[in-house]
Amino acid sequence: MRSRWRIGPVCFVILLTVVISARANDPGDTPPYDLVEVSPSVVMALHDNGSNISCVALDDGLVFFDASLSTRTATAFRQAMEIRFKRSTVALVLTHAHLDHILGMAAFADVPVYAAEAGRPRWDHFVAIEWDERAIAGYAAVFPTLPDEILDAELRLPTDWFSDELVLGSGEDEIRIRRTGGHTVDSSSTVVGVGGVVIAGDLVQARRRPYFGEPDTDFSAWIGTLRGWEELEVEAVCPGHGPVIDTAELGEIRLWFEGASAAVKKLKAEDVSLEDLVAQDKLPPPYWPEDDAPGWWGYCLKRLYDAS
Numbered sequence: 001m002r003s004r005w006r007i008g009p010v011c012f013v014i015l016l017t018v019v020i021s022a023r024a025n026d027p028g029d030t031p032p033y034d035l036v037e038v039s040p041s042v043v044m045a046l047h048d049n050g051s052n053i054s055c056v057a058l059d060d061g062l063v064f065f066d067a068s069l070s071t072r073t074a075t076a077f078r079q080a081m082e083i084r085f086k087r088s089t090v091a092l093v094l095t096h097a098h099l100d101h102i103l104g105m106a107a108f109a110d111v112p113v114y115a116a117e118a119g120r121p122r123w124d125h126f127v128a129i130e131w132d133e134r135a136i137a138g139y140a141a142v143f144p145t146l147p148d149e150i151l152d153a154e155l156r157l158p159t160d161w162f163s164d165e166l167v168l169g170s171g172e173d174e175i176r177i178r179r180t181g182g183h184t185v186d187s188s189s190t191v192v193g194v195g196g197v198v199i200a201g202d203l204v205q206a207r208r209r210p211y212f213g214e215p216d217t218d219f220s221a222w223i224g225t226l227r228g229w230e231e232l233e234v235e236a237v238c239p240g241h242g243p244v245i246d247t248a249e250l251g252e253i254r255l256w257f258e259g260a261s262a263a264v265k266k267l268k269a270e271d272v273s274l275e276d277l278v279a280q281d282k283l284p285p286p287y288w289p290e291d292d293a294p295g296w297w298g299y300c301l302k303r304l305y306d307a308s
């Protein structure tokens with residue numbers, strides 16, 4: 001049975017947040033995640049099985065952002081939040097059409113699902129995938145848990161598209177979701193409340209190597225959005241991946257993106273080839289813990305090089 005759960009007693013403060021460790025009892029149960037209390041109305045499910053999931057409690061009901069790779073995790077988190085806030089779920093917003101953010105969307109099959117229409121080509125691609133062994137193996141090379149998660153997955157098109165802005169809630173309770181592009185052309189985010197909690201999607205990938213290898217990645221839009229949040233002096237940022245961070249750490253990430261863009265531009269102007277750029281690794285020191293570059297890092301460097 002997949003719903004046998006308990007919320008553990010482990011609580012500790014990180015930044016202004018509280019993390020409660022939630023662990024599944026049996027190996028076949030819901031994959032574990034941490035509940036992060038970001039503000040009185042925002043809670044984030046922090047885990048590595050695809051994207052984080054954020055919940056915003058509005059007067060009218062709960063709005064979730066992203067669904068991760070895991071229908072089981074998304075379902076468990078949704079149920080936990082409905083009990084906690086004593087409200088039903090009114091919407092799912094998907095910050096962009098990357099599989100690790102949308103595969104768990106079956107947990108929200110009964111509510112409106114919103115996404116930026118700019119991501120429609122990727123949506124059409126994912127919805128059309130025939131999940132045979134070959135496709136599963138291919139995606140598992142990037143997302144190792146996908147063979148388990150695809151069993152419960154039910155990808156479908158969003159029920160509602162928005163262009164550049166989506167408004168949910170009303171009055172003081174209103175939240176505006178804005179499509180700025182950056183990570184992808186459809187990358188969308190919101191700032192909740194005065195003082196502000198950012199729900200960033202993959203515009204922020206905290207304490208991990210960032211992915212920026214799409215043909216529609218736009219560095220200047222990306223950096224501009226990060227700068228805007230810094231200027232707002234937001235209280236906290238819920239990233240697409242990694243822990244909740246503050247404005248100072250957001251600034252470090254933004255500086256790395258600016259530095260990387262400038263470094264690649266300079267090397268390209270000096271006629272350094274893409275191959276030499278990859279070999280030399282002359283980007284600024286990473287803001288993430290040291291790791292071995294994954295296979296997709298080359299795509300990222302190529303995108304940065306092509307855009308410079």
Ligand SMILES: [Zn+2]
Pocket residue numbers: 096098183202
């Ligand atoms: Zn992404």
